[in-house]
Amino acid sequence: MKRTAVAAEVGRALGQARGATRVAAEAAADLLREAELRLAGLEADAAGHRSELEAEREARRGASTARVRAEIEECTTAITGLVGPENAPWPSWEVTEPERGSAPELYRVGHLTREIPAMLPLLDRAHLSVSVDPDQAVPLVATLLLRALGSTRPGGITLSVYDPEQLGGTLAAFAALSPAGLASFYGPGSLTGLLDEVVEEIRRIHETVLAGEYGSLRELAASTGRRPEPWRIVVILGDGSIGDGIDDLSDRQRAQLDRIARTGVACGVHLITVGVPISPAENVDGTVSGLPVVFDAPPPAELITGTCKRIAEVVAAGPAPGVFADLLPEKLWTESSAAGLTAPVGEAADGRLVDVMLGDAPPHALVGGPSGSGKTNLLYAWLGALCSRYSPDELELYLLDFKEGVSFARFARGRRDPSWLPHVKLVGVNVNSDREFGLALLRFLAAELRRRAEAAKEHEATKLEELRAEDPGGRWPRIVAVIDEFQVLLGAGRDPVSTEAVILLEDLARRGRSQGIHLVLASQDIGGIEALWGRSALVSQFTLRIALPKARRMMADNNLVADVIPRYHALINPDSGALPANRVVQVPDAGGRAVWEELQQRLWSMRSPDLPEPRLFDGDLVPPLPLETPSGPVPIASLGETIDVEGRPAILRMTRAPGRNLAVIGTRLAEACAILGSAAITLGRQHAPGTARFTIACLEPDARDTAGSLAAHLMGMGHVPEYHTDRIGPVFEEISLSLEGPHYVFVYAADAAGPAVRPAMRRVLQSGPESRTHMLGWWRSVPRLKDDLGGAGSQVARLDSIGAWVALDVHGSDMSSLYPAGNTLSWYPREHRALFFDRAHHRLPEIMIPYRVA
Structure with missing residues (x-):
């Protein structure tokens, strides 16, 4: 019984255990299903997050790529701008002249990569100290010199090469510049003299050119548009006589070299040394800006020689003319002629414009120069500078040309150009056989002088400036009469025309200054004009003298500067030719019709509508019968x-x-x-x-x-x-x-x-x-x-x-x-x-x- 009861009790316990197990299993299954669902949700969320992160990474990667590409393009553009035609490879390289007074910022000497060239600064920016293998150093120097010479105007660079070992043979191809005075070679024992010479040149530029007004020639050129001094490149090739490039330099040489290194760049003097360290300088030791460089092959010797010969030929032919636009003011017709007429005719060696004045002192001008010396061109330049500053109410012109030609005809209405110069009242051309026309002009000016003198007397004035102040409503412009080849008017002898002309000239020269009447007499050679030189009182009134190259008897006897000035230059002297008053100027090319047309058109468009056009007298033309008939009380x-x-x-x-x-x-x-x-x-x-x-x-x-x-x-x-x-x-x-x-x-x-x-x-x-x-x-x-x-x-x-x-x-x-x-x-x-x-x-x-x- 007991065994049966126990068995039953065990059976019941097993049944209960199995039921509890089923319940637990079902609960666990529910939990598992719930967990699986939650896991599936988490996996879905994770996938979404992964997509967002990937999209964000792609966006960032794209933006970074675009930015890098933009930077690459920007750098490429900048490099392309620096690598102009002057930095082209030698097979396609040719001489290119930049804007006047400027130079490229960098010069190519090799490449860093296939796409990126290696560039070095030089003119107006740095000295260079080269410390690479000699087999690379000399080609590098030749490359820099040729690129610099080919990218500046002829004569814009002079070379001084100290080459004690090869006696100038290292850079012999540049010797073709020597006949034009653009290259000098120095041998053993001449380094001290060279350095002293360069130091003195820097001192002169600081004192007389920059003169405390500008910090550098680069600044002066940027401000004025002119560069008064050429760049000078001094190449010092180290050798055994200098040892390692510094130990064998004397204290004096080292001091002078340091002075040049410190002050030369501002004065356009640059050192390129090989084996001679200098500071401050751009060091070239196989790298450029810390990056290794592969240097270009040197330029062919025939390219160097041919380029240098062409540069020397241009320089030997004489300097190029200046630029006519430099003589013109920023605003037209803003000046008053009450006290006189002031206008530039060219620029001096320091790059500054040189003004020429006509007023009480000096009152009149003599301009002289043999045929082909640029006398007519100078007159054009002077007239352009005057007419752009003074309106027709301030200045009137009477222009007479006694040589065979029509130099002044462009200032009157023509068949091709209907405009005329508003300041001009009279133009006489082809009058070499009509001396009487010149006499008529002098008679007209004498009558105008009398009229002005009477007006001045009425207003109790002694000169034009006072008359204009006392009679502000009157019209009293200054008059400039230009007579080219005036010796024709005076003739070869003493006939009635020359006699009266000299009398009138002397009176106008003596009294005209006070009434604003100025004479400009021009001639090829005034040495043999008896009628003029026989009257010292007349000549003494022409205190402003302008002599073109090879002009004779224009200046004082001891003033022979006109014999040595080059073409497109003139000697200006406001003190009757006395030597201390000399100013040599570079005259622009104002002779071309195209040069004048733009200015004349602008001035013509500004004229008053009722301004009459000038009378043109052409001695070769027969005038037609006028349509207007004189009238009077009798036929x-x-x-x-x-x-x-x-x-x-x-x-x-x-x-x-x-x-x-x-x-x-x-x-x-x-x-x-x-x-x-x-x-x-x-x-x-x-x-x-x-x-x-x-x-x-x-x-x-x-x-x-x-x-x-x-x-x-x-x-x-x-x-x-x-x-x-x-x-x-x-x-x-x-x-x-x-x-x-x-x-x-x-x-x-x-x-x-x-x-x-x-x-x-x-x-x-x-x-x-x-x-x-x-x-x-x-x-x-x-x-x-x-x-x-x-x-x-x-x-x-x-x-x-x-x-x-x-x-x-x-x-x-x-x-x-x-x-x-x-x-x-x-x-x-x-x-x-x-x-x-x-x-x-x-x-x-x-x-x-x-x-x-x-």
């Missing part, structure tokens, strides 16, 4: 253009006074016909159709076409001219001398009328003007005119019947019988020129140019 006949500043017509007033007839004398048919034609046309313009009578008689067969055209022209104006070509006796016999109205009789070849016509012709000549009948005739010689007027002994032949005459190809001596007693005529016939004298209005005959009548 006026225009015969031609007078040779004067205003270009007035030569006129004959047709009054009722005795002698109001005209005789044209000479054999030049075309000019005689032109004079009669212009007189008839201008008279025809002044009379309404039907109010005046015109009679034309032509006895010269070769003139009939011209006379017939004149008759047709008058008919076109509404007149009814009478035209005769054969017998003209009845013409004169039928002329009524009553006051029925103006009657103009034009006779071509009047001397061919014959003796039978003379009485009637004399009657018209003697009595016609009082009845308003005037004869304008052409006689082919003075004797024939005398015969027609009554014979050589008649008083009528001299004066009465012919009150005005025009002489063509007739000498002055032949005209004595038609000229007031006691006077002689100095007249020699010239093509397209005539001598006009009207007894009623002229004291002296005046030269005129017959008009071109279409």
